[in-house]
Amino acid sequence: MLTLIGVAIVVLGFALRLNPLLVVVAAAVATGLAAGLDLVGIVTEFGRAFTQNRYMALVWLTLPVIGMLEKNGLKEQAQALIARVGAATTGRVLMLYLVIRQVTASLGLTAFGGHAPMVRPLVAPMAEAAAENRYGELPPRIRFLIRAHAAATDNIGLFYGEDIFIAIGSVLLIKAFLDQAGYPLTPLQIALWAIPTAIAALLIQLFRLWRLDRRLQRELGNTP
């Protein structure tokens, strides 16, 4: 039971808004000590896993390009482009992105999208611009709401799209685990059963984006 102390530290630390890096390190050290590991062993495991997971940081390599484009007006140009499409609304921009993201992910093209390369420089500014074109200057609350929905749309498209692809990490993990347990399956047999959920996820998120448009209209629209 004492090994759960790390979970408690994380829950408490995040709830109290302490510095997340410090919370995570404290939780890892406490868990390791509770499980009877010595401090040197914990720090060694720490370093090993930190190096092994360096790939998670590779996405930051896009920042020099994104930053330079932003400085030269990438967001402004994305907004200008959207301004020319009369039918564009925040919800519709994000719906289109959702469909593209989920379809490409289901083909294994998970690199097509992402928060740093796509959402910050392109999708979020377009979604914001679509609302600005209709309702003028946006209150910060609404601006942040739209950005949050843009990020969420990327996540949902990715999560529930990629599992249909047979060579993605999650499908291979399921296969490897069930193989070991004595249930040999092909990746296709597993990926097939991700399709009903993928369709449900698409419909639910499309519905929520439609509701987002309604909410913007209700809160910002000065109906005649």
Add this chain to the structure above:
Amino acid sequence: MSVLDGIYLLLGLMFAAAAWLNLKDRSNPKHLRRASFWALYAATFLFGTWLPPFVVGCLAIGMALLAGLGLGKSGAGEPSETERRAGAARLRNRLFVPALLIPLVTVLGTLLLQNYTPGGKPLVELKDATLVALGISVIVALAAGLYILRQPFAVSLTESRRLVDAVGPVVALPQLLAVLGAVFAVSGVGQVVAHLVGRFIPVDSVLAVVCAYCLGMALFTLVMGNAFAAFPVMTAGIGLPLIVKLHGGDAAIMGAIGMLAGYSGTLMTPLAANFNIVPAALLELPDQNGVIKVQIPTGLALLVVNTLLMYFLVFRF
């Protein structure tokens, strides 16, 4: 040294540049801390492949301590609106070219690296293909950007420093959470949780077993921040013994839908930092849980959907 190590070197140089620019930033009274933070992170990429794990662990803990002390306010200014408007008016849609080159070259590069095997040997390890392709795509996009924008190379470094400072220490959070997951795994946290959940299920009820597995996947993912960590534990503890062996459910359906039930947890937890906390920082939201809050309704709805799908499908095929 592998190709991927070379790409980590580039990333290390980028963070080293951020450290250097912060070191010279006299507007921030805590500029030494901010510079040290990025310098330590840069070191884990520049030398990580060759340093002993214990040393890397010390570097990472040092970063957390610095972040806990506070890094002060970065002096990197936003580019002015006049500059951005002038750029957009001058370059127009050409601005999209480098931005779109990143995903495009990554995708094409991945396909090429996975399939082009001169002499029967792949150019890079297959699991590294996407990562290497991403690195190459950035080099291509950067070259295109410098050419199209007619900007000196140094601009890309001052701009990446502006962005890493804007995101802040959260940049390293996904990696640290992966570390926490590894420590949880060697400490046996998963077994304790599975044992606790297992004690309270009425095993004879098909519905109760399915609910316990799906909810357990979501809850455990909520705690671990990662459905991949939850899957082996919950499946060994509940899915296989109760759904498949006791009640005769289909293993493929159990596995596929069980994993997807876990994703509901991913949508709702700050511990899935790269999906939830990092974009909040990247989009400069005042509330670090802003993305999670809009994902909760979709996450809960999909948890219900997955539980029902499992209940109606798993015993039928």
